[in-house]
Amino acid sequence: xxxxxxxxxxxxxxxxxxxxxxxxxxxxxxxxxxxxxxxxxxxxxxxxxxxxxxxxxxxxxxxxxxxxxxxxxxxxxxxxxxxxxxxxxxxxxxxxxxxxxxxxxxxxxxxxxxxxxxxxxxxxxxxxxxxxxxxxxxxxxxxxxxxxxxxxxxxxxxxxxxxxxxxxxxxxxxxxxxxxxxxxxxxxxxxxxxxxxxxxxxxxxxxxxxxxxxxxxxxxxxxxxxxxxxxxxxxxxxxxxxxxxxxxxxxxxxxxxxxxxxxxxxxxxxxxxxxxxxxxxxxxxxxxxxxxxxxxxxxxxxxxxxxxxxxxxxxxxxxxxxxxxxxxxxxxxxxxxxxxxxxxxxxxxxxxxxxxxxxxxxxxxxxxxxxxxxxxxxxxxxxxxxxxxxx
Ligand code: NDP
Ligand code: MG
Numbered sequence: 001x002x003x004x005x006x007x008x009x010x011x012x013x014x015x016x017x018x019x020x021x022x023x024x025x026x027x028x029x030x031x032x033x034x035x036x037x038x039x040x041x042x043x044x045x046x047x048x049x050x051x052x053x054x055x056x057x058x059x060x061x062x063x064x065x066x067x068x069x070x071x072x073x074x075x076x077x078x079x080x081x082x083x084x085x086x087x088x089x090x091x092x093x094x095x096x097x098x099x100x101x102x103x104x105x106x107x108x109x110x111x112x113x114x115x116x117x118x119x120x121x122x123x124x125x126x127x128x129x130x131x132x133x134x135x136x137x138x139x140x141x142x143x144x145x146x147x148x149x150x151x152x153x154x155x156x157x158x159x160x161x162x163x164x165x166x167x168x169x170x171x172x173x174x175x176x177x178x179x180x181x182x183x184x185x186x187x188x189x190x191x192x193x194x195x196x197x198x199x200x201x202x203x204x205x206x207x208x209x210x211x212x213x214x215x216x217x218x219x220x221x222x223x224x225x226x227x228x229x230x231x232x233x234x235x236x237x238x239x240x241x242x243x244x245x246x247x248x249x250x251x252x253x254x255x256x257x258x259x260x261x262x263x264x265x266x267x268x269x270x271x272x273x274x275x276x277x278x279x280x281x282x283x284x285x286x287x288x289x290x291x292x293x294x295x296x297x298x299x300x301x302x303x304x305x306x307x308x309x310x311x312x313x314x315x316x317x318x319x320x321x322x323x324x325x326x327x328x329x330x331x332x333x334x335x336x337x338x339x340x341x342x343x344x345x346x347x348x349x350x351x352x353x354x355x356x357x358x359x360x361x362x363x364x365x366x367x368x369x370x371x372x373x374x375x376x377x378x379x380x381x382x383x384x385x386x387x388x389x390x391x
Pocket of ligand 1: 013015038039040041043100104105125203209267
């Protein structure tokens with residue numbers, strides 16, 4: 001019997017998750033046929049990856065890079081597309097499996113398009129679940145497509161509850177390393193810079209998620225992502241600071257038993273679990289040496305130091321379009337922090353002010369339909385912009 005080849009595409013192939021996915025595909029090259037890859041500014045890496053993986057089609061989201069990308073690939077039989085439509089074109093190609101690893105809300109429509117084709121979707125782009133979880137789940141169900149988490153905590157939860165009766169799960173705990181500033185007091189956070197925030201103690205990730213890890217905006221997105229993936233209530237989801245980043249999640253059951261997922265802080269574990277669709281792949285990773293680690297610490301996060309997490313819980317409870325507005329306001333605040341127009345702590349102030357304004361105008365309670373998600377995303381960005389100068 002021949003090997004069953006899986007047709008795959010990687011959206012956000014030039015990023016940290018994208019390149020880790022590529023690395024796994026190359027380990028078992030004959031099992032995968034790579035159809036499409038997308039990137040944005042880094043067209044050299046996009047072209048190199050497409051040549052290495054013999055992709056059929058590539059897209060750069062950055063339209064101005066189209067000619068250069070086509071020039072680099074002119075000797076190869078690789079179709080080249082560009083812009084938002086180019087990325088959607090790649091996502092529309094019929095494949096068995098797609099990695100959704102574009103950063104930010106730009107990943108929503110391409111991931112959704114991939115699900116619409118009926119492909120199984122490995123979802124690293126948590127922003128899609130936060131902004132439009134009900135839509136993602138509805139389309140996946142309609143198309144009988146698997147929607148699989150790639151975020152390490154959510155992959156861990158999926159692994160922990162597998163084989164358990166859903167009703168027996170009483171709570172989940174997701175962990176946070178505390179990011180770059182875990183040991184700083186709130187007072188010391190006032191003048192931290194984007195470069196300092198972009199240093200993660202344990203994980204090697206893209207810049208935006210690394211800064212979101214330091215503010216705990218990332219964890220705020222993740223509790224909402226957990227609610228959507230596993231149909232949980234706010235009171236069922238707890239966050240604990242765990243500096244070692246070895247326990248990714250804990251599931252608590254009705255009989256008092258708890259299961260914890262332990263693994264190295266390496267995203268290839270969670271990516272492989274999604275790539276092989278819940279089967280284990282021999283990754284030959286160095287195993288965690290618990291005797292050497294000695295101690296696993298857990299502590300409750302100080303909500304006054306991490307206002308983003310407190311906001312995340314409010315958004316989770318609010319539901320409706322609050323997730324989409326929250327994510328968009330957070331992206332706008334982060335852009336301004338990166339441009340040094342807003343302080344690190346100012347990001348949560350801007351997002352809170354934005355959410356308060358949109359709530360008071362009753363803009364967040366509509367049904368989660370795609371047009372409404374896109375509209376509230378734009379509104380939230382424009383309201384957030386207005387508040388930037390004030391903090
Ligand atoms: P990176 O910044 O490393 O990569 C982002 C990817 O998206 C790149 O391919 C980039 O292209 C592309 N991109 C950027 N802007 C756009 C746009 N406007 N339209 C289309 N494509 C675009 O991010 P990560 O890999 O760290 O994260 C990807 C997603 O995975 C995020 O949603 C993140 O939250 C999630 N995630 C990441 C983890 C990690 O370990 N990195 C862990 C858990 C979740 P280019 O570089 O060519 O400009
Ligand atoms: Mg995570």
